[in-house]
Amino acid sequence: MRVGELSKRSGVAIATIKFYVREGLLPPGLRTKANQVDYSEAHLRRLRLVRALLDVGELSVATAKRIIAALDDPDESPLTSIGRAAYALARGFPAAVPPGADDNARVGALDLDTASVTRVNDLLDRYGWTVRPDNPARAQLASAIAAVQALDMGDALDLLDRYAQAAHSVAEVDVELALSPATLEESTERMLVWTVVGDRALSALRRLAQEAVIIKRM
Amino acid sequence: MRVGELSKRSGVAIATIKFYVREGLLPPGLRTKANQVDYSEAHLRRLRLVRALLDVGELSVATAKRIIAALDDPDESPLTSIGRAAYALARGFPAAVPPGADDNARVGALDLDTASVTRVNDLLDRYGWTVRPDNPARAQLASAIAAVQALDMGDALDLLDRYAQAAHSVAEVDVELALSPATLEESTERMLVWTVVGDRALSALRRLAQEAVIIKRM
Numbered sequence: 001m002r003v004g005e006l007s008k009r010s011g012v013a014i015a016t017i018k019f020y021v022r023e024g025l026l027p028p029g030l031r032t033k034a035n036q037v038d039y040s041e042a043h044l045r046r047l048r049l050v051r052a053l054l055d056v057g058e059l060s061v062a063t064a065k066r067i068i069a070a071l072d073d074p075d076e077s078p079l080t081s082i083g084r085a086a087y088a089l090a091r092g093f094p095a096a097v098p099p100g101a102d103d104n105a106r107v108g109a110l111d112l113d114t115a116s117v118t119r120v121n122d123l124l125d126r127y128g129w130t131v132r133p134d135n136p137a138r139a140q141l142a143s144a145i146a147a148v149q150a151l152d153m154g155d156a157l158d159l160l161d162r163y164a165q166a167a168h169s170v171a172e173v174d175v176e177l178a179l180s181p182a183t184l185e186e187s188t189e190r191m192l193v194w195t196v197v198g199d200r201a202l203s204a205l206r207r208l209a210q211e212a213v214i215i216k217r218m
Numbered sequence: 219m220r221v222g223e224l225s226k227r228s229g230v231a232i233a234t235i236k237f238y239v240r241e242g243l244l245p246p247g248l249r250t251k252a253n254q255v256d257y258s259e260a261h262l263r264r265l266r267l268v269r270a271l272l273d274v275g276e277l278s279v280a281t282a283k284r285i286i287a288a289l290d291d292p293d294e295s296p297l298t299s300i301g302r303a304a305y306a307l308a309r310g311f312p313a314a315v316p317p318g319a320d321d322n323a324r325v326g327a328l329d330l331d332t333a334s335v336t337r338v339n340d341l342l343d344r345y346g347w348t349v350r351p352d353n354p355a356r357a358q359l360a361s362a363i364a365a366v367q368a369l370d371m372g373d374a375l376d377l378l379d380r381y382a383q384a385a386h387s388v389a390e391v392d393v394e395l396a397l398s399p400a401t402l403e404e405s406t407e408r409m410l411v412w413t414v415v416g417d418r419a420l421s422a423l424r425r426l427a428q429e430a431v432i433i434k435r436m
């Protein structure tokens with residue numbers, strides 16, 4: 001199809017499609033004549049994936065590029081392939097450095113104290129979760145724990161177990177869903193999209209449920 | 219205390235503290251002499267809150283400002299006060315428009331079709347959750363649903379109920395935790411921090427559990 005049709009079917013403006021191609025988020029179309037470029041169904045699908053990552057997942061273009069790259073170079077084993085994509089995702093959380101902040105402040109704030117890291121390890125042991133040492137979600141969890149402790153909300157951490165149980169029940173569903181397609185490529189794509197979109201869905205559901213719980217209590 | 223001590227105790231560089239004051243994230247210290255400004259324990263606490271919002275919550279400075287403003291102007295009822303802060307949070311998700319994208323593309327992508335909105339309403343009805351019509355989490359959930367449907371992953375939506383159950387179990391803990399302090403101001407601050415930090419913790423736990431589930435299956 002021509003770029004106009006791709007734009008119409010995806011709801012993405014032509015200028016934006018060209019921007020994605022320039023940025024490497026979308027492979028270029030096939031040039032069939034001097035001034036005609038053809039796009040396939042695969043382009044449409046990829047375009048929808050890019051929009052899900054950018055709009056729903058609210059990832060940066062740079063992170064989306066890393067994820068797309070991991071997708072386009074699938075590994076031989078599901079764990080490695082899915083894991084690599086998931087790790088690219090975790091590393092890609094937008095930098096939180098405000099303009100004017102210096103590097104030291106950032107490093108200081110993200111320095112993970114031993115207590116928080118131990119807390120993460122204890123939790124993994126308690127639930128018997130085997131997780132590779134380089135999984136970036138370890139540091140993500142430790143930084144959340146450190147922040148809660150810095151704010152004298154240490155009692156909040158006792159509730160972490162309820163969080164862990166909820167997360168596990170959700171993760172079982174995630175993996176089941178991801179492993180259902182026939183090909184590894186599709187599995188990885190599903191795991192990725194569902195991880196990104198699922199975070200948004202879970203966060204929205206949590207806010208809705210919070211309000212419902214508060215209203216019920218009044 | 220002087221700015222140097224505030225910097226030391228918080229682990230935040232002096233230049234960054236001054237940036238926060240300039241941006242209205244931190245109230246200015248009290249000028250006691252011509253060249254001496256004093257900061258209190260309240261400043262230290264606020265500084266830790268700002269870091270939690272920016273570093274752990276990875277919010278933009280603009281969003282953090284809106285949240286701080288909601289905190290500094292508490293309402294009379296817990297629901298209104300906590301709700302206002304939570305809504306400021308939801309509205310503040312960073313814009314997902316890549317440079318080069320035009321407004322039309324954004325509007326098109328975020329346009330919520332009736333089917334997704336109906337799905338959200340059905341879910342709220344099914345669980346008996348009372349949620350105000352202007353709660354921005356409704357649109358957040360609908361956009362996640364629309365994205366999944368656009369990617370032909372409609373079967374993923376059957377799993378939304380497991381997500382809703384997990385979110386509700388977490389929300390009960392959240393509200394319990396938030397309502398435990400004596401003052402409304404503290405309750406609102408707790409709800410806010412824990413909502414932001416809890417999202418990060420939940421997302422990290424989900425990734426850890428996903429890997430554990432995959433490893434177990436292999």
